[in-house]
Amino acid sequence: MKAWLTQHRQALAAALAKLARQKSASLLNALVIGVALALPAGGYLLLANLQGLARGIALEPQMSVYLRTDAGNADVAALDARLMADARVASVRFVPRDQALSELKELEGAADLIAALGQNPLPDAYVVRGRDAGALDALAAEARGWPGVAQVQLDAAWSRRLGALAGIARIALVLLAALLAAAMIAVTFNTIRLQILVQREEIDVSRLLGATDAFIRRPFFYLGALQGATGGAIALAIVKASVIALNRGVAELAATYGSGFQLAFFGLADSASALAFSVCLGWVGAYLSVSIYLHEMPQ
């Protein structure tokens, strides 16, 4: 156990010494990895932020049922009963035309417009929240045929579109991440291969004198993992800097909507897993590189 720890400490020290000896090359490598990882990480962050924003606006599908202006009380009562009884409906809110008008008046510039009209142009309306988007589709189609109903507007459509777009974006991000992860493994593979060739004599002599494959591999694993870690840290720094830069513009835009929305950076767990992912990729690249070398070479 003690010998094992000694060996690991020595391997880590050797890897650190190698990185320190080739500062500029190590830094450039880490930068390549960092930039490559920053793309999917940044994309993921944007998507997570947008989804959070969309969720705040409308989570549940919603439809508005506008009544004819000449609808009688009997029609309204029948409609009321029908909506209340429907199993697909989560909640119903009645918005009388007078209330709708006063809500409209509060909007900037609308008051003048309404005054010019002279009379209330708005109909009575129901705002219906459905249990799920699919259920409201069918209900909307039925409601269009009900007596007293002038128009049915399904508000679920845009939220579903947003959801679908987010789904596409997520798939695109996964593909991008997979491609760049492969590229990162290749970068590490080559860096480690170069390092192996530099140390070829030491490796060959060590094997002749009784070093196990595990002993030979160990410092390169640390080297790959360290490179992955620095690359991951650079990626996080790039994303963080981008968030700070973007947030200036975002704050301005959000203010025009009366919102204080800001892009949020990764939490601790997300940052840690991004870093861990990067370390793993470095390790895999190193593993492939050393294993292939050790297999190519006679013992």
Next chain:
Amino acid sequence: MISFSGVSKRYPGGLQALREVSLEIGDGELVFVTGHSGAGKSSLLKLVPVIERPSAGTVLVNGQNVGALGRAAIPHLRRNLGLVFQDQKLLYDRTVFDNVALPLAFTGQPPREAARRVRAALDKVGLLGREQANPVQLSGGEQQRLAIARAVVNRPAALLADEPTANLDAEAAARVLEILVAFNQVGVTTIVATHDEALARRFGRRVVRLSHGALEGA
């Protein structure tokens, strides 16, 4: 301790390096293997640490058929053998001390114990004062002695030296062989391959001669 029986070695390409060699080397024995260059001395020595495997016959080390050893077992066999190569295979990017310490790292020796062993090995080959030198700064004979120190630092049961006196002047060559004989005297089984039969005979030990891959007089 080391036994070759009916060992042949044919390299890819058809070169027949060894023909049916049978040789028994007892525990603690010293054997000089002589012969002209290309006679198969190196090939014979390479079979023991499984740098090469025999094409036919068996090589036993402590009763173990090393030609059949799996890949993973080879490093453990080699740690128990001290190898001195014709071209020394020293690492010129580190000090004399670090060259000798290399095999100790494989087994994760604590630094203090490792340093003690390195100094003891350097002392035995007369290089204790040169531990911080670079191998390049050493003479040919000193480099060969450094290689011997590295071979014995793990206290191996057997020492195999392939042409340790090649490229050395007579005095340096004699010194190197004296050191090897001294290790043998403390119980290390030793095989020394050399083309210089006259020098080998001066020690009055067992000498066998290889010719075109076959043991003479066998």
